[in-house]
Amino acid sequence: MLRRFHSLPALAAGLFLSLIAASGAVLSVQPALDHAAAARAEASIGAVAARIKAAQPGLRRLTRSPDGLLTAQVRGGAGPQMLTVDPVTGAAQPIAGESPAMRWIKGFHRSLRLGEGGRLAVGLMAAVMALLAGSGLWLLARALGGWRRLGGPVRAAGARGWHARIGRAAMAGLGLSALTGAWMSAATLGLVPDGTAPTLAPLTAAGPAQALDAMPALDLPLAALRELRLPARPGEPLVLDAAGRVTQIDPASGMVLAAATHGAGARLWDWAYLLHTGHGAWWLGLLLGVAAAAVPALAGTGLMVWAARRRMRVPGNVPMAEADLVILVGTEGGTTRGFAAALQRAATGAGQRVHLGDMNDAGPMPRARALVLMAATWGDGAAPASAARFLDRLAGLAPIPVAVLGFGDRMFPAFCGYAARVQTAMAAAGFAQLIPPGTVDRQSPADFAAWARAFGRALGLDIAPEHRPALPRRHALRVVSRRDYGQAVAAPSVILRLSVRPWWLGGPRFQPGDLLGVMAPGATAPRFYSLASASADGFAEIAVRRLPGGACSPWLHGLHPGARLRAFVRRNPAFRAGDRPTVMIATGCGVAPMAGLLRRAAPGVDRSLYLGLRDLDSDFLYAPELTRWRRDGRLTRLIPAVSRGAAPRHVQDRLREDAAALRRQIAAGARVLVCGSLAMGRAVAAEMDALLAPAGLSVARLKQEGRYVEDIY
Ligand SMILES: Cc1cc2nc3c(=O)[nH]c(=O)nc-3n(C[C@H](O)[C@H](O)[C@H](O)COP(=O)(O)O)c2cc1C
Incomplete structure (x- = not known):
């Protein structure tokens, strides 16, 4: 349900969100550029204004952007002119207008360049983004086994893994941008108070004007300035917008005549503006920009995850809450799912309403008369990815008869160790055993068929499901070199370097620690060797100890440069070092x-x-x-x-x-x-x-x- 809440809006709005976020990422560099261009002065507003007025006698208005850029409106013979001014020297130059491209991008980001309607659409998109950030965070916490594990390693591979990692890194920035963006859109549409400064009733001032740098009311740090308006004609007061209030100042005495503070709406707007645009905190702007740039990547990987899920959809699957029989799968490599689907088809054919899902998604199953758990074991007895959260969820399940079938490899010390743990936990939680726990060694079709028949008999179903998993795609490799070791100490070992086709030409992709599955001629099952290279190295390398009477190692020891073999890669994502000690x-x-x-x-x-x-x-x-x-x-x-x-x-x-x-x-x-x-x-x-x-x-x-x-x- 939550997943649908996340994926449906994302599917509907993904492209739009990507475009708006990408334009935001471009705009995010502006505060840093402005900050770099702005000259800084420690002087007071009065001192700087006096300096600028001396250089520009026609000064009418002085404005400071949150990034520190000072602009002056000056009235001269040729009419009003906008200048950027240096607060230290008072030197001025005409404002270089925004580039047309930047103006276009800003217009697009704010309203898709479609006026009020576009503004509303952008506001809605921001709300959708906030929703996606929140639901994404929730889904991630669920996938990692709780809120406290939110910072822990992400085990999922491929697009799912990248979606989770990128989403986690960008989550805070995206949430902040989305909420502040939605607020700003609402404010411009008049739905919430906006940032208009308070206005004061016009007053009349008298007497000759004092020097600006002598006015006590202008003795505020320049950084507090938003705008200073100088009188256009005698008798008018100065108007200063600084430090969160607007004041009218008597030019003769330099004292405040009237003042009003910015309202809560304006203060909120200021905060939203700062936190959304980074104007006033350029480093935040850059961080938000990086987060925004992640949105197209999230949309792309999200789409891949969604498509993969669709491909895995089971025809005839019944919701868990309505099923007579619930089959849950714990898998890392995906092969166990093939066996589970065969059982689901057979039981459905025998008239059962069957639900097939992941162990991680275990939930209430009020109508089920039996639960089947088909669980592989990985990494010396550890839970596979799709069952990582199952034992934590067990407490919330009402006991019903259960049948556990473990999938593993007798080569490993903890053969079907995870399934055994599940069996023990189920018994402790009061689930009755429907049939004794079974095991399937190296995806043996015979092991599975025998267990499935016993299971069918226990439920009174006449079923005989069969499943023969296809061998993973095998690649042609050639021995490039060999290095021999250990003869003198009765530990004959060889390092075989094998040529592989680059992955972009259809070759395998792998990381060190992944496993190379090799089937010797005449062997019935592959043997696995840890890879000592990554596909990016341009070769596959394994080290093989010769075991007397072994099914594969003596054959590999007989291979010399030029010899050919076929092998497949099995991922082992847990075996990675990363860049931590x-x-x-x-x-x-x-x-x-x-x-x-x-x-x-x-x-x-x-x-x-x-x-x-x-x-x-x-x-x-x-x-x-x-x-x-x-x-x-x-x-x-x-x-x-x-x-x-x-x-x-x-x-x-x-x-x-x-x-x-x-x-x-x-x-x-x-x-x-x-x-x-x-x-x-x-x-x-x-x-x-x-x-x-x-x-x-x-x-x-x-x-x-x-x-x-x-x-x-
Ligand atoms: C890295 C790795 C570790 C494994 N660890 C175990 C183990 O400890 N015990 C076991 O019985 N099988 C182990 N296996 C074998 C798998 O459980 C077995 O191949 C299973 O059929 C895989 O199912 P799946 O593709 O659905 O994940 C391991 C396999 C790999 C590649």
């Missing part, structure tokens, strides 16, 4: 993704690498690169742990030796990335738990915050 812990070929991250890293961020190996001369993968990166500042510390020789050490020994420093780094926000064998991953986690405990931290807590990421096998 990072503690990397790796053993053997686990150094590969770390090397990939460092290759693309900029110097100047604290990064340490704890690297476990057997022998410095035999299996020190990436030795030349790591030494170079250590020297050029991309890697702050390289801490090898050599497990053979006179003083054998494992990475966990090194961690223990550095316990105090590590604790400090991690407490200050550093991220931990671990890559290597299962045994190493467990030993490191135990060591980290021990060293973090005094700081009140734990591996589990860091994992929850997305700050401890493992890629262990």
Whole structure:
């Protein structure tokens, strides 16, 4: 519902909003230009006015813009003239008029150049923008698991991820611009009080005029000036609009004759004007301009998100509140959805009213007789993106019989770990078990079919859904080079560099830490290797340890430059370092993704690498690169742990030796990335738990915050 509240107005107004915001972004540089052009003077209004009058005897009116530009209206032989004046010297030059392009853009921004009707439309657009900023913030907080996590990492990939990140960064600026813009439109349309200055009844003054710099009423700082009007003929008072009030001043005595303060409407207008245009706070103007420039990007990514959702629409889907059977999916890569759709089709065919949705969207299901949870596991037992909020929402659900089906890979230590957690939480929340929890290993069609038949029997449905997921698109790669290591210490490893087609010619896109799925000839399932490069590097690189009797690694070890293979990329968005301090812990070929991250890293961020190996001369993968990166500042510390020789050490020994420093780094926000064998991953986690405990931290807590990421096998 909230999503529709966000997307429908955005779809209707996206193009208009983009144009208005883009024109606002262009206008936002004006305050900074004016500020740079304005000469500053510390003198009083009286002193500056006297200086200007001496240079321009025909001075009638002096105006100061919020950015400090002084303009003078001067009456001379050739009629009135507008000049910009220097407050220090009194020197003047004719005003360079606004460029026609700027005038056009301003007119467009204010009223689409369509008069009153256009003004109203722009005001409505501002209100829509405010609505979108508010609903967007709400949706983001919901997606990230609550308001307190609003600043946390965004896990969504692609257009969704960018939409969320850009929206979050621009939200405050857009909200402010929208609210103040709506107010200003309402004020110009007379719907709320506007910024007109108060008027005073005309008075008569007598006597010869005093010098301007001697008048006490003009003894105010120049920065307070808005406008000073000098008498056009004898007997008229001076009129000063400064410091929030309008005063009439007797030119003979220099004293105030009458005064009126600006009303609340005018003060509100002034604030709205400042906060909307940045005139008077040029830096704010630039910030608002950057936020406004984000609107076209938000419109574009928003449209992509909407189109992707539409593509995923399930035919025959029934709203959750009306369904007999609710199927909720926890997925990161999207493959589990294919299985869920097969079940939905089969159950619908058997006469059930079925709802299929994401676990994150779990809500009341008053008519359902059963709930099916189909959940994948990612990152060593963690929840996949579309289920990240499910356990938090569980408390609000009324218990009904539930069937949990986990999707995972037996290669991972926590096989279907998240589904197991869900099962335990459901039981604790009072949901009866419809059938025992099932598991599907590596998207096995047979595992799924067997579970689905048992599920159908439990509900008295004669169904036999089948689903055979298509292998992801595979790309042709060629071995460019290989570097061999570890023979002497019985840890044969090879770094394979593979050529890939650029992504804009249809090649794969990937980041270091993503996984390359390789299927050896005759194998039934792919094996995954962490990538040590990004597609932007122009090659794909993996490090492979040869496992005796392995299904894939012996075959890869047999490949030499020129050999061809086909492989696909699986994203692993959690395994990223970004530009925050990072503690990397790796053993053997686990150094590969770390090397990939460092290759693309900029110097100047604290990064340490704890690297476990057997022998410095035999299996020190990436030795030349790591030494170079250590020297050029991309890697702050390289801490090898050599497990053979006179003083054998494992990475966990090194961690223990550095316990105090590590604790400090991690407490200050550093991220931990671990890559290597299962045994190493467990030993490191135990060591980290021990060293973090005094700081009140734990591996589990860091994992929850997305700050401890493992890629262990
Ligand atoms: C980076 C990564 C981490 C994974 N971690 C686990 C895990 O800890 N336990 C598990 O059983 N499966 C794990 N898997 C396997 C996925 O759960 C499995 O491939 C699943 O079918 C993916 O479903 P999805 O495409 O719907 O997200 C992992 C896969 C990847 C790529």
